[in-house]
Amino acid sequence: MSTQEINRRTVDPAAAEMLEYAESAKMSTAWDRYKAQQPQCKFGLTGVCCRICIQGPCRIIPTKAGMDKGICGADVYTIVARNLVRYIAGGASAHSDHGREIAYTLLAVAEGHAPDYKITDKDKLMRVAKRVGVETEGREVLEIAKDVAIKALEDFGKYDHDPCTWLYTTIDEERKAKFKQTTIAPTAIDRSIAQLLHQTHIGVDADPVNIIFGGLRAALSDYTGMSLATDITDILFGTPVPVLTEANLGVLDPEKINIAVHGHNPLLSQMVVYAARELEAEAKAAGAKGINLVGICCTGNEVLMREGVPTATNFGSQELAIMTGVLDTMIMDVQCIAPGVKDICDCFHTLLVSTSNIAKIPGSYHVEFKEATAMEDAKKIIKLAIEQYAKRKPELVKIPPYKKQVVGGFSFEAMMDLFGKINPDSPISVLTDAIMAGEIKGVCAFAGCNNQKTVHDDPGLTIARELAKRDIFMVSTGCMAGAFAKAGYLSSEGVEAYAGPGLKKFIKRLEENSGLKASLPLVFHMGSCVDNSRIANLWTAMAQNLGITVPQLPFAASAPEAMSEKAISIGSWVISMGIPTHVGVLPPLEGSELVYGVATQIAKDVFGGYFMFETDPMKAAEIIAEKIEKRAWKLKILK
Numbered sequence: 001m002s003t004q005e006i007n008r009r010t011v012d013p014a015a016a017e018m019l020e021y022a023e024s025a026k027m028s029t030a031w032d033r034y035k036a037q038q039p040q041c042k043f044g045l046t047g048v049c050c051r052i053c054i055q056g057p058c059r060i061i062p063t064k065a066g067m068d069k070g071i072c073g074a075d076v077y078t079i080v081a082r083n084l085v086r087y088i089a090g091g092a093s094a095h096s097d098h099g100r101e102i103a104y105t106l107l108a109v110a111e112g113h114a115p116d117y118k119i120t121d122k123d124k125l126m127r128v129a130k131r132v133g134v135e136t137e138g139r140e141v142l143e144i145a146k147d148v149a150i151k152a153l154e155d156f157g158k159y160d161h162d163p164c165t166w167l168y169t170t171i172d173e174e175r176k177a178k179f180k181q182t183t184i185a186p187t188a189i190d191r192s193i194a195q196l197l198h199q200t201h202i203g204v205d206a207d208p209v210n211i212i213f214g215g216l217r218a219a220l221s222d223y224t225g226m227s228l229a230t231d232i233t234d235i236l237f238g239t240p241v242p243v244l245t246e247a248n249l250g251v252l253d254p255e256k257i258n259i260a261v262h263g264h265n266p267l268l269s270q271m272v273v274y275a276a277r278e279l280e281a282e283a284k285a286a287g288a289k290g291i292n293l294v295g296i297c298c299t300g301n302e303v304l305m306r307e308g309v310p311t312a313t314n315f316g317s318q319e320l321a322i323m324t325g326v327l328d329t330m331i332m333d334v335q336c337i338a339p340g341v342k343d344i345c346d347c348f349h350t351l352l353v354s355t356s357n358i359a360k361i362p363g364s365y366h367v368e369f370k371e372a373t374a375m376e377d378a379k380k381i382i383k384l385a386i387e388q389y390a391k392r393k394p395e396l397v398k399i400p401p402y403k404k405q406v407v408g409g410f411s412f413e414a415m416m417d418l419f420g421k422i423n424p425d426s427p428i429s430v431l432t433d434a435i436m437a438g439e440i441k442g443v444c445a446f447a448g449c450n451n452q453k454t455v456h457d458d459p460g461l462t463i464a465r466e467l468a469k470r471d472i473f474m475v476s477t478g479c480m481a482g483a484f485a486k487a488g489y490l491s492s493e494g495v496e497a498y499a500g501p502g503l504k505k506f507i508k509r510l511e512e513n514s515g516l517k518a519s520l521p522l523v524f525h526m527g528s529c530v531d532n533s534r535i536a537n538l539w540t541a542m543a544q545n546l547g548i549t550v551p552q553l554p555f556a557a558s559a560p561e562a563m564s565e566k567a568i569s570i571g572s573w574v575i576s577m578g579i580p581t582h583v584g585v586l587p588p589l590e591g592s593e594l595v596y597g598v599a600t601q602i603a604k605d606v607f608g609g610y611f612m613f614e615t616d617p618m619k620a621a622e623i624i625a626e627k628i629e630k631r632a633w634k635l636k637i638l639k
C-alpha cells in the first residue's frame with residue numbers, strides 16, 4: 001500500500017506508521033488481505049448464497065428464471081433471514097459461553113475448587129443475589145455465591161418455561177410484557193441457540209418473520225449471557241471505578257518485558273495481572289526494568305476497567321503491536337484473535353501463547369489454563385515471557401511514539417456514584433434532568449469492532465465528534481472504546497476539543513463534584529462487549545426515572561464498524577430493547593427487501609428499536625442525532 005492509501009485506510013497515526021513499516025518489510029496484514037479479497041462475492045455480500053445443505057451452494061438471482069429460488073424451493077427472503085439469524089446464534093454462543101465459564105468459576109470458588117479466585121465485591125454479590133431471588137439473610141457469603149452461580153447456570157439450561165432470570169430481573173415491566181407478547185423471551189440460553197439452528201435447518205422454517213423472531217430470542221439469550229457475565233465478573237474481581245491509564249502502541253515499553261493479553265475472558269487476564277505483580281523481581285533479574293502488561297480487544301478492556309492496564313490496540317490493529325519488536329508474549333484466550341498474528345510473530349521473537357482448548361492457532365505454544373491452577377498457569381506464561389525477552393532483536397525495535405491519556409472504569413455503579421455526588425437521593429436524575437433541561441440532548445452508546453470495510457477507527461471518531469458538537473452524552477464499550485482511547489476521546493482532551501457548550505457544562509459539573517483527581521472524558525468507557533449489559537442498565541434506569549418506556553427515551557446506539565457475529569447479536573437485542581441502532585457496515589441482508597424492511601422499519605413498529613444502516617459517518621451522525629433529538633422533543637411534550 002502507498003502512503004496515501006494507508007492514510008485513506010486508518011486514522012490511527014501509530015497504525016499508519018506500522019503499516020508503512022509492514023509495507024517496506026513485506027509483511028502481510030489484514031489490510032493487505034482485505035485488498036486481495038476484492039471484489040468480494042456479491043451473493044455473499046447481499047446474503048443470497050445458501051449453504052445450509054450440501055445440495056448447495058444455491059445462489060439466488062431473483063430476475064433469472066429457475067435461479068429465483070434455492071434447489072429446495074427456499075425463497076430469497078428465507079435464505080437471507082436464515083443466514084442472518086445464524087450469525088446471531090454464533091454471537092450468542094460466544095458471549096454466553098464466556099458467561100458460563102465465569103459462572104462455573106463462581107461455583108468453583110463457592111465449593112473451594114478455585115483457590116486463586118475469591119469474592120472481591122461482596123456488596124455486588126448481595127445486590128445480585130437479592131435481585132435474582134437468592135436468600136441472603138443470615139447466610140454465609142460462599143453459600144450465597146453458590147446459589148447465585150447455580151441460578152446463573154440454570155439460565156443456560158433450565159427446563160421450565162419461565163423467562164431467563166438475568167433477562168427478566170434487569171429490564172422493565174413494559175419490555176417484559178413486550179417480549180412475552182412477541183414470544184421472544186428465552187427460557188434457557190442453550191435452548192434458544194439450539195432451537196435457532198434447528199429452526200434454520202433445511203426444510204424447517206421458511207417464514208422469514210418467524211425466523212427473525214427466533215433470531216431475536218437467541219439475541220436476548222446473548223444479552224442474558226453477557227448480563228450474568230458482567231455481574232459475576234464484578235463479584236469475582238471487583239466492580240470497576242474510575243481509573244487513569246493510556247492507550248496506543250506508545251504504551252509499549254522498550255525497557256520492560258511486554259506482555260499483551262488478547263481476547264475476552266477476564267478469568268485469565270485478571271490472573272495474569274496478579275501473577276505479573278508477583279514476578280516483577282524475576283523480570284528485573286532477567287535485566288528488564290519490570291513487566292509491562294498491555295491489553296488488546298475486550299480482555300484488554302476488562303483489565304483496563306479494573307486495573308488500569310493500558311490498551312495497545314483494538315481489533316483492527318492487533319497484528320501491528322507485534323511489529324514493534326518489543327512484544328515478548330501475546331497471550332490469547334478466546335474470540336477476535338486473528339490467526340494472522342502468528343505469521344507476524346514468526347517475523348519477530350514474540351511468543352504466541354494459547355490457553356483455551358477451543359482456541360488454538362497452529363504453531364502457537366499452548367498452556368492450558370484451568371481455574372483450579374489459575375495462578376500457577378498464569379505464572380508459567382509470564383515466566384515464558386521473561387525467557388522470551390532475552391531473544392528480543394534490538395535492530396527490530398520500532399515503537400511508534402503515540403499514546404493518549406485515558407480515564408476509564410465507568411461501570412454502571414461508577415456512573416451512579418458520579419451522578420450521586422450531585423444528587424445522592426436520585427443519581428440517575430442528574431442525567432435525565434440535564435436532558436429535560438435541554439443541556440444535553442440525549443445519550444448515544446458506541447459499541448463494536450473494527451471492520452476492514454471502513455477506514456480503521458474513523459467512523460466512530462467522526463460520529464462522536466459530530467454528536468459531541470450537538471451536546472449528546474456518550475458512552476462506549478469494546479473496540480470502539482479502543483478507538484476513542486487511542487484518539488484521546490476518553491480524556492478531557494476530547495472534551496476541550498469537541499464538546500458542545502451544553503455537553504461541556506454537564507461534564508464539567510460532574511467533574512467539579514466528582515472528587516476525582518483526573519478530569520472527565522468526552523466518552524465514558526463502560527467496558528468490554530459483554531459489558532454492553534451495563535449500558536442496558538443505564539437506559540433502563542433512565543426510562544424508569546422518567547416514568548417512560550425505553551423506546552421513548554432519547555437514547556441511540558451505534559456500531560460504526562460492526563464486524564463479528566457477536567456484534568450482530570448485540571445489535572439485535574439492542575433494537576429489541578427499543579433502541580434505534582446505527583450500523584456503519586452493510587450486513588448481508590440487502591438481498592431481500594422484506595428482511596431489510598423488517599430490520600429497518602417493521603422492527604420499529606413492534607419493538608420501538610430498529611436498525612439504521614449508513615456507511616457514511618457524517619450522514620450517520622445526522623441520522624443518529626435526529627433520532628435522539630426527536631425523541632427528546634417528544635419527551636418534553638409528553639412531560
Ligand code: XCC
Pocket residue numbers: 264297298315335336447448449450478479480528529563564566567
Ligand atoms: Fe471483537 Fe470484543 Fe468486536 Fe472488538 S468489539 S472486535 S467482537 S473484541 Ni466487542
